[in-house]
Amino acid sequence: MVTTPLRPRMPMTIAGLFAFMAVWAIAAGPKPKPPVRRATPPPAAWDKATAGTFYDNAFSVLSGPRPEFETAKRPSTGGPPTGEPTATRSAGSGDAFKWSSLISEDTLIDEIKTQKDLVETTVVTPSTFKGGGYNQARKSFSVLAVAFGVIAAHDQDVRWKKDAATARDLFARAGFNCKTATDQAFNESQLRIEDLQLMLSGSAPGGKPERDDDFVWSQAAARPALMARLEEAEKAVAAGLSSSAEFTKAQAQVVHQAEIVAAIGEVIGQRDFEFHDDESYLAFSHAMRDAAVRVREACLKKDYDAARTAAGGISKACSGCHESYR
DSSP states (O other), X not given: OOOOOOOOOOOOOHHHHHHHHHHHHHHHOOOOOOOOOOOOOOOSSOOHHHHTTSOSOGGGTOOSOOOOTTTOOOOTTOOOOXXXXXXXXXXXXXTTSXXXXXXXXXXXXXXHHHHHHHHHHHSSSHHHIIIIIHHHHHHHHHHHHXXXXXXXXXXXXXXXXXXXXXHHHHHHHXXXXXXXXXXXHHHHHHHHHHHHHHHHTTOOOSOOOOOOSOOOGGGTOOHHHHHHHHHHHHHHHHHHTSSXXXXXXXXXXXXXXXXXXXXXXXXXXXXXXXXXXXXHHHHHHHHHHHHHHHHHHHHHTTOHHHHHHHHHHHHHHHHHHHHHHO
C-alpha cells in the first residue's frame, strides 16, 4: 500500500489571518436585530373620564389679549420683555412701556378737559374752596398729574408731550397741597388753572416745577385720590353696560372709563407706591388693568356679552384688593 507523506504545517501569516477572518464573517452573516417594541397607539376616541379633563376650545377660558411675540422679545441686555406691562419696569422710562396699549390720546385729552372743568368750579372763591372744594381740587389735580405723566412717558406723539413732564410736576404738587384748605393751596390752585388754560390754547404752562431728583410715579398722586377716580370709572363702566340698549348708546364713554381704569391699574403698581413689591397686590392691580383692556376691546367689537364679562373682572379685582388691603 502506497502512503502519501504528511506535509509539514506551515505557519499562517498576518495577511492570511485577516483573509480567513473575512471569509468567516461572510459565511456567518449578520446577526438578526432584536424586534423593536413600540408603544401602544392611543385609542381613536377618548373615554368619557379622559375627555372631560380637556377643554374643547382652550381659548374660551383664557383671559387677556394674545401676546405680541414680535414686541415681547427680550433685549440683548437680558432685561424684561419690552412689549408686556410689568411692575418691575418703571413706566416713567418712556420707551420701556407701551402706554398706547392701555390708553389712547383721545382719552387723555378728554380726561384733561373734564378735570379742568371740574376743578374750575371748586376754585372760584376762597369760601368755595375751603367749604369742601379743596377735596375735588385735590382729586382733579392728582388725575391731571397722572394724565400728564402718562403723556410724558407715552410711546406715541401725544398732544402736550413737550410740556407734559413740567405739567405733571406742577399738578402733582398742587394735588398734594390741596390736602388742606389753606390760602396757599387756593392761590396755587388758581395758578394751575391758568396753566391749564394756557396749555389748552397751545402755549406752555407758566409755572416752573422744583425737581432735583428723578421722577417716580408715587410722586404724581396719592393713592386715595386715584382710588376715588377709579371708583367713579368702575361705576361708569357698570352703568354703560347695564343693558344692551345702554351699551349701544354709551360705548364711547365705556371705552374712555375702561382706559382710565387700565392706566391707573398700571400706575399704582409702579415703584414706591405702597405694596408695589407685594405679589398679591400686584396681581390684583394687573388683573384690574387687564380686565379693563378686555372691556375696551369688547366695546370696539360691539360685543356686549364679552364687555359685561370683562367688567366683572374689574369688579372682582377691586373687591379682592379692598378686602385684603383696605
